[in-house]
Amino acid sequence: xTKPFRLRRSVLYVPASNAKALAKVASLQxxxxxxxxxxxxxxxxxxxxxxxxxxYFHAQSAIRAERxxxxxxxxxxxxxxxxxxxxACRPDAILLPKVQTPQDVTNVxxxxxxxDASENIRLWAMIETARGILNVDAIAxxxxxxxARLDCLVVGTNDIAKETGTRLEKGRAFxxxxxxxxxxxxxxxxxxxxDGVFNDFADLAGFADECAEAAAMGFDGKSLVHPTQxxxxxxxxxxxxxxxSVARAIxxxxxxxxxxxxxxxxxxxxxxxxxxxETAQKLVTKMEALGRN
Numbered sequence: 001x002t003k004p005f006r007l008r009r010s011v012l013y014v015p016a017s018n019a020k021a022l023a024k025v026a027s028l029q030x031x032x033x034x035x036x037x038x039x040x041x042x043x044x045x046x047x048x049x050x051x052x053x054x055x056y057f058h059a060q061s062a063i064r065a066e067r068x069x070x071x072x073x074x075x076x077x078x079x080x081x082x083x084x085x086x087x088a089c090r091p092d093a094i095l096l097p098k099v100q101t102p103q104d105v106t107n108v109x110x111x112x113x114x115x116d117a118s119e120n121i122r123l124w125a126m127i128e129t130a131r132g133i134l135n136v137d138a139i140a141x142x143x144x145x146x147x148a149r150l151d152c153l154v155v156g157t158n159d160i161a162k163e164t165g166t167r168l169e170k171g172r173a174f175x176x177x178x179x180x181x182x183x184x185x186x187x188x189x190x191x192x193x194x195d196g197v198f199n200d201f202a203d204l205a206g207f208a209d210e211c212a213e214a215a216a217m218g219f220d221g222k223s224l225v226h227p228t229q230x231x232x233x234x235x236x237x238x239x240x241x242x243x244x245s246v247a248r249a250i251x252x253x254x255x256x257x258x259x260x261x262x263x264x265x266x267x268x269x270x271x272x273x274x275x276x277x278e279t280a281q282k283l284v285t286k287m288e289a290l291g292r293n
Contacts, residue, residue: 005285006066007031008152008221009237010230011194013070015040017049022056025063030230031221032066037082038073038097046078050085057089068124070095074107083108087117093151098159099125100132102139102148109149123149127182128156130163136185143189153186154223155179157196170206171213183218195219201226211236239283247280 012030014021016037025033035056041049053069069091071082086094096108105125112121127136142148157168157175166174179195186193195214198207207229211222215237222233239247253259253267254277264273 006192007286008066008192008194010224010233011068011154011221012065012224012227012230013040013197015049016053016056016069017041017045019052022052024227025065026060028065028227028230029234030065030224030227031234032068032092033063034068034070034095034223035091036070037078037086038070046072047081050078050082054085054089057091066093067091068093068095070097070126073097083111087112087115087121090118090121092120093122093124095124095126095154097126098129098132098156099127099139100129101135102142105139105142105148105150109147112149113147119149121149122151124152124154125150126154126156128159128163130160133160133178133181136182137188140185140189140191143186143191150189150191152192152194152220153182154194155182155196158199160196170209172210176217180217187218192220193218195222197223197225198229199225201228204228204232208232208236239286244283244287247283250277250280251284 008031010030011032011034012028013034013036014025016022016035017040022035035053037046037049037053069086069089071086071094072078073096074080074083083094094108096104099105105123108123125139127133127139132139136153140153142150157172160166160175160178161168168175172179183193195210195217198210200206211233214222219237221237222229224230224233249267250272253265253272254262254274259265264271266272
């Protein structure tokens with residue numbers, strides 16, 4: 001199955017237990033929405049949140065944004081019911097928390113296959129533990145296997161900081177090596193990868209700075225905790241006009257009949273290889289996707 005290109009600049013968490021927040025989702029400009037049954041829902045509210053989510057998906061058959069449901073882990077008392085409910089809702093993807101081994105993903109993929117779930121229901125994996133980071137290469141490799149359904153990795157920076165005792169100071173210098181490790185493995189597995197949340201939603205300047213850093217690192221988007229963060233994220237993860245202009249020129253140059261079989265061409269006094277073409281095509285596709293949205 002060919003994975004369609006999706007814009008994932010802004011990925012907003014919405015508690016499944018919050019009826020007011022659910023009602024606003026359709027009007028938001030987030031590229032993706034994670035309907036959360038896990039961390040954002042108190043233990044005593046888990047069952048009610050699950051039923052609320054079923055009702056929401058039944059009433060709201062489609063919205064602009066990509067729809068993802070984050071379930072509780074299958075090793076919890078809520079996980080199995082969450083997975084069945086999520087499957088019945090038929091979202092675009094199911095987000096698995098605290099993924100530590102490839103089997104955490106393949107176990108869920110097998111359940112979906114065994115219950116004849118549509119292939120269109122994909123899987124996202126949260127990398128938010130020390131073990132998950134150590135095993136991220138093997139986890140990301142599942143992106144090369146269509147049967148695993150894996151499309152995207154999401155970094156859980158708060159949980160990583162909690163488990164390791166690392167401070168999330170400005171610039172996140174102490175965890176940047178781990179962030180880059182997750183990103184590198186995601187790319188090797190042909191996966192998208194989403195950066196963690198910025199907790200202080202009132203600090204939009206600090207949020208914009210962290211988005212710019214994440215975009216420069218190569219992340220596809222940012223996890224969000226509040227709707228006010230949507231617009232800054234959408235702006236930060238778009239290519240600037242100069243980069244887009246260069247990308248379009250590269251695509252157009254390689255499209256010329258005389259360059260069809262060339263591995264290297266000259267453009268504006270520079271040598272351009274086909275590896276640059278792949279990067280340029282991705283930028284152009286991103287802008288085309290924005291136009292379609």
